[in-house]
Structure formats: structure tokens, C-alpha cells
Amino acid sequence: MHIIRNCLDHGIESVHDRIKAGKPEKGTIFFNAYHSSTNVHIEIEDDGRGIDAEKVKRKAIAKGLINEDTNLTEKQIYDLLFLPGFSTAENVTDVSGRGVGMDVVRQKITNIRGEIDIESQKNKGTKITLKIPLTLSIIDGLLVEVKETSYIIPLSSVKKIYAINHSEIENKFNKLIVLDGERIPYFSLRDEFETVSNPDKVEQVIVIQYENQKVGLVVDHVVGEYQAVLKPLGKHYKNQEIISAATILGDGTIALVIDTNRAVNYFANLTYQEDKI
Known part of the structure; x- marks a missing residue:
């Protein structure tokens, strides 16, 4: 549920912003699930604003998590979102920012030997993939x-x-x-x-x-x-x-x-x- 809340609050823009960006008024969240090897893959994707990698990096520098001259790949920048207490939200809302961060999500997935990956394009959207092992199959x-x-x-x-x-x-x-x-x-x-x-x-x-x-x-x-x-x-x-x-x-x-x-x-x-x- 936390991932869906993030899609709604951080991902999907306001109607005004979506029209300005040439998008449909209504945002969409896509779900997809499939089996691969010994894992079930669950994909949650939105057509929202995407993740601003530079904003994430600036926030990490401001919090002292990384040095200003640290070179990070886009994937490494997205991984910063899984650090305890890390958030790019300016304000707490009724939808997200309720005390449960992406670090908790990753921990729960890791506890069952799963993985979580983030792919994103600025102004295009974000896709989060959960890879969960099959324990009885x-x-x-x-x-x-x-x-x-x-x-x-x-x-x-x-x-x-x-x-x-x-x-x-x-x-x-x-x-x-x-x-x-x-x-x-x-x-x-x-x-x-x-x-x-x-x-x-x-x-x-x-x-x-x-x-x-x-x-x-x-x-x-x-x-x-x-x-x-x-x-x-x-x-x-x-x-x-x-x-x-x-x-x-x-x-x-x-x-x-x-x-x-x-x-x-x-x-x-x-x-x-x-x-x-």
C-alpha cells in the first residue's frame, strides 16, 4: 500500500500540471505480475512526474549522506530513497509521509529474500518492481x-x-x-x-x-x-x-x-x- 500511496502523492501530478505537460487529466497506475525462474515479479508503474534524480542527490548531500563530489549512477541515486528517514517530500500529507518509509518496504521484501528495483524517467513516470521468491511451488x-x-x-x-x-x-x-x-x-x-x-x-x-x-x-x-x-x-x-x-x-x-x-x-x-x- 505504501508504494501505491507514493504513486498517488509523489508521482501523479495535479490536473493542472498534467494538462500543462500534455498528459491526460487522469493519472494512471499500472499493475503487472508474472512468473520468472523462482520468482514472482510484481510491477507497479505510474505515468506521473517521475523521480528527479538531481533533487534526490541534493537532498542526500544536505543530509550528509554523501559528499558533494560523489559520482553516482542513476540506480545508485534511486537506492538512496531506501535509506531510513529519507524523503523528498516537502510536506506531510494524508496520503504519504505517515511514518512508513521506503526503507521499511525494502526491509520487508528483503526479509523474504526478495528484491525491489526502481526505474524512472523525469516527467514520464516511475516503475517499481518487486521480485518475490516462490516458497512453495x-x-x-x-x-x-x-x-x-x-x-x-x-x-x-x-x-x-x-x-x-x-x-x-x-x-x-x-x-x-x-x-x-x-x-x-x-x-x-x-x-x-x-x-x-x-x-x-x-x-x-x-x-x-x-x-x-x-x-x-x-x-x-x-x-x-x-x-x-x-x-x-x-x-x-x-x-x-x-x-x-x-x-x-x-x-x-x-x-x-x-x-x-x-x-x-x-x-x-x-x-x-x-x-x-
Whole structure:
């Protein structure tokens, strides 16, 4: 509800301002929901005034949150809106500014391992996307193994599978590998979960994609396709960033479900930062 209130109060202009901007008198708030990988995406979009990125930055400087010479991308500026107590509103109204900020919204989404993103164009409108993980659902996955541990990778995220000599992977100091002429960051599930075992001479690199980013995921074996019933995580894995759920296999063992969206974002950005250094 807070997001909708923000659309009404911060986003949709007065009738006078909308006519002046060449817009219809009535503002519109659009809702859209769809399923992608292991997440439900909920989009809330208005055709209002949009976010004034410069105004947000000035407010952050005035509050001492950033330095005047700090260079921020547009996305980083929008992320400032999620800081506790941050608001660009000049006055408190009956619609918004009632003690609940966007920081609380993000915290509630994060508590269920979700994400919230903002896209905006000044004088065009703002779109807020909530990405909420499915905690009880059935997905088509790819069953893989590292030593004796099984993992499920959502099939919708899998782009290609390569068999590569371990020596080729081991020697890549910058965690980038060239596959079909494309430089792709990669990570090993064995290393990520500190599995004590000697890797096979030939390992499987599974290229997964989220939005426009790709990451290679290194495993020992690809077992095959598997339809998985997702179960909530136990306490042991609650703080594990790249695991979203678990499933029980036919033999009674547990397989962990990879959160491909988070994995791609985390490892692609990590490799990018290391590459810059």
C-alpha cells in the first residue's frame, strides 16, 4: 500500500500540471505480475512526474549522506530513497509521509529474500518492481552434483552446458572464462560451499542468465532434468545468498535450489569489481 500511496502523492501530478505537460487529466497506475525462474515479479508503474534524480542527490548531500563530489549512477541515486528517514517530500500529507518509509518496504521484501528495483524517467513516470521468491511451488530444474551434494538449477535460467578440463578453469585467476568467444564470469559450487573433494579432470560449466548478465556455474556432474517441489529453507541456510529453497529427491535426500537471479547479480558484479582493480 505504501508504494501505491507514493504513486498517488509523489508521482501523479495535479490536473493542472498534467494538462500543462500534455498528459491526460487522469493519472494512471499500472499493475503487472508474472512468473520468472523462482520468482514472482510484481510491477507497479505510474505515468506521473517521475523521480528527479538531481533533487534526490541534493537532498542526500544536505543530509550528509554523501559528499558533494560523489559520482553516482542513476540506480545508485534511486537506492538512496531506501535509506531510513529519507524523503523528498516537502510536506506531510494524508496520503504519504505517515511514518512508513521506503526503507521499511525494502526491509520487508528483503526479509523474504526478495528484491525491489526502481526505474524512472523525469516527467514520464516511475516503475517499481518487486521480485518475490516462490516458497512453495513446482519448477522444472536441472539436477547437478558436487561430490555427494545435489543442487537444482531452474531450467528457465540455463542457457548452455559446457564440458571443460579442470586445469583450464583452475588457471583463470580473474574468474573469467571464454566460452564461444564470450568472456563470462564463473564460480564453483565446490568453492562456494567449501566442499572438501578433488575435482574431476573434466567439469561441467553451466551458463545461467538473468536479464542481460551471464555467469558460469561449475559443478562435477549434470544428472539431468528434474521437476522439483520447492520447500522453505531451514535455519542453516537462511543467510546463504545464492540458495532460495530446497527440495526432496526421490531417494529421500535433500537438494538445494540455486537462486540464479541472485547468483548472477552477485558473481557478475564481484568479477567486474575485481577486474577493475
